[in-house]
Amino acid sequence: MHLSNGMGSMSTASSSGAWKSGDVVTDQFPAGLRVLVVDDDPTCLMILERMLRTCLYEVTKCNRAEIALSLLRENKNGFDIVISDVHMPDMDGFKLLEHVGLEMDLPVIMMSADDGKSVVMKGVTHGACDYLIKPVRIEALKNIWQHVVRKKKNEWKDVEQSGSVEEGDRQQKPSEDADYSSSANEGTWKNSKRRKDEEEETDERDDSSTLKKPRVVWSVELHQQFVGAVNQLGIDKAVPKKILELMNVPGLTRENVASHLQKYRLYLRRLSGVSQHPNNLSNSFMSPQEASFGAMSSLSGLDLQTLAVTGQLPAQSLATLQAAGLGRSTTKSGVPMPLVDQRNLFSFENPKSRFAEGQHHLSSSKPMNLLHGIPTTMEAKQLANLHQSAQSLGAVNMQVNAHGVQNSSLLMPVAQSQPRGQILNETSGNHVPRLSSSMGHPIMSNGMSSGVSGRNGMVDSGRGGGYNPMQQNSSMLNYPLNNSSQLPCNSFTLGSTPVMSSLTSKGAFPEDVNSDVKISSGFMPSYDMFNELQQHKSNDWDLQNVGLTFDPSQHTNSMHNSLDPSVLVHQGFSSSQRGGQSRSPTTVGKALFSMGEGNHLGNVQNTGQHLNGFVVDNTVRIKAESAPDATSQTSFFHEQYGQDDLMSALLKQQQDGIGPAENEFDFDGYSLDNIPV
Amino acid sequence: MEGNSLREQVAAMRQSLFDEEILDKQFVQMEELEDVHNPNFAEELMTLYFRDSSKLLVSVEKALERPPYDANILDKFLHQLKGSSASVGANKVRIETNKMREALKAEDVERTKSQFQLVKRAHKTLKGKMEPYFHLLRQAGPADAAQPPE
Numbered sequence: 001m002h003l004s005n006g007m008g009s010m011s012t013a014s015s016s017g018a019w020k021s022g023d024v025v026t027d028q029f030p031a032g033l034r035v036l037v038v039d040d041d042p043t044c045l046m047i048l049e050r051m052l053r054t055c056l057y058e059v060t061k062c063n064r065a066e067i068a069l070s071l072l073r074e075n076k077n078g079f080d081i082v083i084s085d086v087h088m089p090d091m092d093g094f095k096l097l098e099h100v101g102l103e104m105d106l107p108v109i110m111m112s113a114d115d116g117k118s119v120v121m122k123g124v125t126h127g128a129c130d131y132l133i134k135p136v137r138i139e140a141l142k143n144i145w146q147h148v149v150r151k152k153k154n155e156w157k158d159v160e161q162s163g164s165v166e167e168g169d170r171q172q173k174p175s176e177d178a179d180y181s182s183s184a185n186e187g188t189w190k191n192s193k194r195r196k197d198e199e200e201e202t203d204e205r206d207d208s209s210t211l212k213k214p215r216v217v218w219s220v221e222l223h224q225q226f227v228g229a230v231n232q233l234g235i236d237k238a239v240p241k242k243i244l245e246l247m248n249v250p251g252l253t254r255e256n257v258a259s260h261l262q263k264y265r266l267y268l269r270r271l272s273g274v275s276q277h278p279n280n281l282s283n284s285f286m287s288p289q290e291a292s293f294g295a296m297s298s299l300s301g302l303d304l305q306t307l308a309v310t311g312q313l314p315a316q317s318l319a320t321l322q323a324a325g326l327g328r329s330t331t332k333s334g335v336p337m338p339l340v341d342q343r344n345l346f347s348f349e350n351p352k353s354r355f356a357e358g359q360h361h362l363s364s365s366k367p368m369n370l371l372h373g374i375p376t377t378m379e380a381k382q383l384a385n386l387h388q389s390a391q392s393l394g395a396v397n398m399q400v401n402a403h404g405v406q407n408s409s410l411l412m413p414v415a416q417s418q419p420r421g422q423i424l425n426e427t428s429g430n431h432v433p434r435l436s437s438s439m440g441h442p443i444m445s446n447g448m449s450s451g452v453s454g455r456n457g458m459v460d461s462g463r464g465g466g467y468n469p470m471q472q473n474s475s476m477l478n479y480p481l482n483n484s485s486q487l488p489c490n491s492f493t494l495g496s497t498p499v500m501s502s503l504t505s506k507g508a509f510p511e512d513v514n515s516d517v518k519i520s521s522g523f524m525p526s527y528d529m530f531n532e533l534q535q536h537k538s539n540d541w542d543l544q545n546v547g548l549t550f551d552p553s554q555h556t557n558s559m560h561n562s563l564d565p566s567v568l569v570h571q572g573f574s575s576s577q578r579g580g581q582s583r584s585p586t587t588v589g590k591a592l593f594s595m596g597e598g599n600h601l602g603n604v605q606n607t608g609q610h611l612n613g614f615v616v617d618n619t620v621r622i623k624a625e626s627a628p629d630a631t632s633q634t635s636f637f638h639e640q641y642g643q644d645d646l647m648s649a650l651l652k653q654q655q656d657g658i659g660p661a662e663n664e665f666d667f668d669g670y671s672l673d674n675i676p677v
Numbered sequence: 678m679e680g681n682s683l684r685e686q687v688a689a690m691r692q693s694l695f696d697e698e699i700l701d702k703q704f705v706q707m708e709e710l711e712d713v714h715n716p717n718f719a720e721e722l723m724t725l726y727f728r729d730s731s732k733l734l735v736s737v738e739k740a741l742e743r744p745p746y747d748a749n750i751l752d753k754f755l756h757q758l759k760g761s762s763a764s765v766g767a768n769k770v771r772i773e774t775n776k777m778r779e780a781l782k783a784e785d786v787e788r789t790k791s792q793f794q795l796v797k798r799a800h801k802t803l804k805g806k807m808e809p810y811f812h813l814l815r816q817a818g819p820a821d822a823a824q825p826p827e
Binding site: 040041042043044046047050051054085087112113114134135136137138 | 703706707709710712715718721722725726729753756757759760761763764765766
């Protein structure tokens, strides 16, 4: 395709420039809006160009995403908005979307003949400001300028706060924006929501005297600096302010960094979701976790809350989660992420309190509940706890979100699941039981493989009832075992006994999960556990991861291992256990969940084999396991190897005397042996 | 007069295309995009469309020649065909393409193939009608030729 630059567009560069710098709204506005259209279909491209020209926009056509990107890079401020097709041969439209968002921070509208909900959702999660369904009508294009204005408005807002007075015009825009549906098409509904959610921050924070906010162009170098700063701080702890300080770039504002960070997180999340490989997952997953569990916890906490709030939405949440997960690109990969998030959730909760509760629950052999409840009650509680623990909630969340955007979505469902609240509420001690449930959630939300979380959430719904501590399932049986074992684990995982409890719950949880919920339940319990663990401990969110990974689905397999990992993770195994590595790679996939749990639990009680090893290694293991598992598992929940396995593993462990867990975890005097099997 | 009768003919042809649902209102959008500077936009677009869609059909044909059939690539082609057909208002083609996609998704090879024949037929029909239509349209002159220039 040929590139035509503003042919026939009425506005010249000057006009477009004019509205860029000063008031967005000039007399000509929106005429002269500089649009870049990317579509491999020449017919569509021609139509769009014609339509846009009719709207008096300045149009540049492009039939290859790569060309579009280079165009954008060459002319950093050469365009105001990008419209791109979703399906393109050389590069996925969403990928282009990400790049543009990260590098240039321009509003991007996605287009497709595909109007499936998942695809539209993908657009949302990837940061598209709108989604148009083909055939595109000119009416839909007439209003695209609102996205540009909106973005600028947000930027202006920041400026305004700093005293700029030229917001007047812009401010009016927002209200108008609200009135507009971004487009007549279906995609619009998301737009406004997305905008709000994304809280467009002003990218351009230029404090030039004229208040015009030149858009900050995130050049490769700048972005590198940014990434370096983020890594240095740790993805969990990376807050805009600190990043800004580290970067030390004159003229860059906190808002610029904040909005860029948001995008970056989204981007990472997608990566983890997409790249199922453990590496990615683990990286994204683990690093955040390791960096600051607390951070994660905060995230999870939030998620949990969200979930809790949402109440039983399992189905919906699941869809969301799944979508999110899908958006991420792979449920599996997504999973790892969630784990991380989940961990956070757990960490919030004071392990101690959890533990108490957990223990309480454990005895009730409701391990299942833990898991189940995770989403619902636990989450809320856990969330609360998590919050407490993790101040960097925001940061974490962001990060986690970024990574596992899905997670949060997952969490949502989870929360619903159940009545867990019961368990969860107990935060104090009963967390454990809840953990499992909540765990399930957190993990889910982490975006664990979107699909997974969805499951949990979903499962929870069903399970919720079932989950709850009622472990009625056979898995539950194991669970109690686990619980018992976990208890000890809990303590150690988190470093404090409480963790143990969570662990136990986790352990049990996986098993329970087997029965039915496996997926959801398993998951959840871990969550609870983690929370509790967290609480006990210094919120070694590592465990949290465990919990997160605790995908119920996973636990089945990973039950042995995974239980711990997930549980362990949550448990805050100080060690990066998340890896649940010890868990055994198999479970890894399965259950990120299991990872956390398995690891923890495994060490502690159940899997004895894994757990023990796991526990010992915990720190690292859990992480490792969870991460990789997560990836492979993605579908933690479902994939679980069979909760039965898990359960049996757990049982075994318990019988074996989970002792090993102690190594790492500071059992608060919980000896695995104590675990009532 | 001649122009009028020609125009009437053109109008009649055009109307029948809509009545038979060969074209849908998206085509009207294309027509509306025409102006003094782009008088034959609809025709140009249709030409472009036929060029690309014909190529697509050939690709699909090839892909269906012998098993194993790559469903992914087939779906990609069909998705593209659907998108461009929808964009120009080629209603029947779009509908048949959708049906074919569904058959493909259902992994019904026979139905996919038979549906493909329908897609081809709809495409052929469209082409067969659009060409004389545009030809006549050109002869009749622009609809608002009588109107004073801007």
